[in-house]
Amino acid sequence: MPPFRLGSLLQPTSRRSFSRFAPLACRTSSSSQITNFSATAPRLNKPSQSTNWTPKMAPADVSKYLQQTHDSVFEKNRAWAAAKLGEDPSFFDKLAAGQEPEYLWIGCSDSRIPAEQITGLEPGQAFVHRNIANLVCNIDVNVMAVINYAVEHLHVKHIVVCGHYGCGGVKAAMTPKDLGLLNPWLRNIRDVYRLHEAELDAISDEPARYNRLVELNVIEQCRNVIKTAAVQKTYAANGFPIVHGWVFDFHDGLLKDLNVDFKKILQDIQKIYNLTEQ
Numbered sequence: 078m079p080p081f082r083l084g085s086l087l088q089p090t091s092r093r094s095f096s097r098f099a100p101l102a103c104r105t106s107s108s109s110q111i112t113n114f115s116a117t118a119p120r121l122n123k124p125s126q127s128t129n130w131t132p133k134m135a136p137a138d139v140s141k142y143l144q145q146t147h148d149s150v151f152e153k154n155r156a157w158a159a160a161k162l163g164e165d166p167s168f169f170d171k172l173a174a175g176q177e178p179e180y181l182w183i184g185c186s187d188s189r190i191p192a193e194q195i196t197g198l199e200p201g202q203a204f205v206h207r208n209i210a211n212l213v214c215n216i217d218v219n220v221m222a223v224i225n226y227a228v229e230h231l232h233v234k235h236i237v238v239c240g241h242y243g244c245g246g247v248k249a250a251m252t253p254k255d256l257g258l259l260n261p262w263l264r265n266i267r268d269v270y271r272l273h274e275a276e277l278d279a280i281s282d283e284p285a286r287y288n289r290l291v292e293l294n295v296i297e298q299c300r301n302v303i304k305t306a307a308v309q310k311t312y313a314a315n316g317f318p319i320v321h322g323w324v325f326d327f328h329d330g331l332l333k334d335l336n337v338d339f340k341k342i343l344q345d346i347q348k349i350y351n352l353t354e355q
């Protein structure tokens with residue numbers, strides 16, 4: 078069996094068969110399903126006259142390829158900066174003056190979901206945090222610092238947790254295999270499955286069950302955002318931020334609003350997680 082590759086987390090899943098989710102059962106037949114997709118890995122846009130990367134490339138060609146793909150980014154950066162200046166000569170003066178984003182975006186690290194590009198947001202309009210499977214863990218200092226800073230200092234009005242169908246992180250979490258350091262991270266998704274086990278087990282169609290787990294994971298991460306003191310106290314004082322759960326679909330490029338009922342969730346969780354008092 079080929080070794081598990083982290084890169085395979087970010088691969089499309091539409092061509093894979095879905096084994097029945099059985100998080101606590103040892104079904105070795107399903108563990109190989111996330112291992113063989115390196116051939117379809119998304120790659121950097123290549124500069125003109127570039128060498129195509131292949132696994133058996135000679136060392137000199139590998140060096141050439143690395144230099145080309147490095148230089149390509151800077152070429153495109155210069156072109157982007159020139160285009161922005163052409164559109165608005167004061168663009169970078171405004172950018173340097175500071176940020177006042179309306180949105181905090183918490184999304185998956187998947188390379189196919191650039192927050193600004195799929196929403197039409199410009200630089201300065203979204204504060205962005207991304208990790209594998211768009212998780213909001215209360216002991217993750219990174220995401221907690223991002224939420225705190227975005228809410229208390231940037232005064233964002235909207236917090237979006239955006240997942241996506243075909244999420245390799247969610248798929249990997251449901252694979253009965255030891256993934257090393259990823260185990261504790263992805264365990265959060267198994268916990269989502271456990272919380273919603275009856276609903277998920279009742280869905281006989283495997284892709285549909287997997288899609289529903291993606292949605293439920295987004296909703297649970299919204300709940301985790303709402304549990305934070307920063308969100309609860311700032312909302313009580315200002316009436317914002319409000320929290321949204323969205324899912325991106327590769328097949329049509331559209332965002333689906335899960336219509337998370339922010340006020341109801343806030344009310345429900347404050348029975349136990351109320352942090353608004355001094």
Ligand SMILES: [Zn+2]
Pocket residue numbers: 185186187209210211241243244245246247
């Ligand atoms: Zn993902």
